[in-house]
Amino acid sequence: xxxxxxxxxxxxxxxxxxxxxxxxxxxxxxxxxxxxxxxxxxxxxxxxxxxxxxxxxxxxxxxxxxxxxxxxxxxxxxxxxxxxxxxxxxxxxxx
Numbered sequence: 641x642x643x644x645x646x647x648x649x650x651x652x653x654x655x656x657x658x659x660x661x662x663x664x665x666x667x668x669x670x671x672x673x674x675x676x677x678x679x680x681x682x683x684x685x686x687x688x689x690x691x692x693x694x695x696x697x698x699x700x701x702x703x704x705x706x707x708x709x710x711x712x713x714x715x716x717x718x719x720x721x722x723x724x725x726x727x728x729x730x731x732x733x734x735x
Contacts, residue, residue: 682734687730700730
């Protein structure tokens with residue numbers, strides 16, 4: 641009985657250790673890219689400061705950019721909350 645109990649304990653320890661490694665691996669995204677490739681950081685070559693009355697659409701049009709390209713090089717930008725003096729990227733690569 642003691643030997644069976646010891647084997648069960650070893651098996652449970654192994655399962656716990658593998659579960660822990662899997663969770664850490666997924667959190668780090670290094671070994672098992674389950675959720676896809678990590679996004680790279682956009683590279684900005686030119687910026688413009690927001691002036692009173694500017695909109696994302698107007699700035700992208702002024703820079704001859706599509707809305708998709710403008711959004712790609714300005715990730716996390718909330719176009720409804722632009723403020724005077726905010727720097728926006730108007731030329732660069734989104735990788």
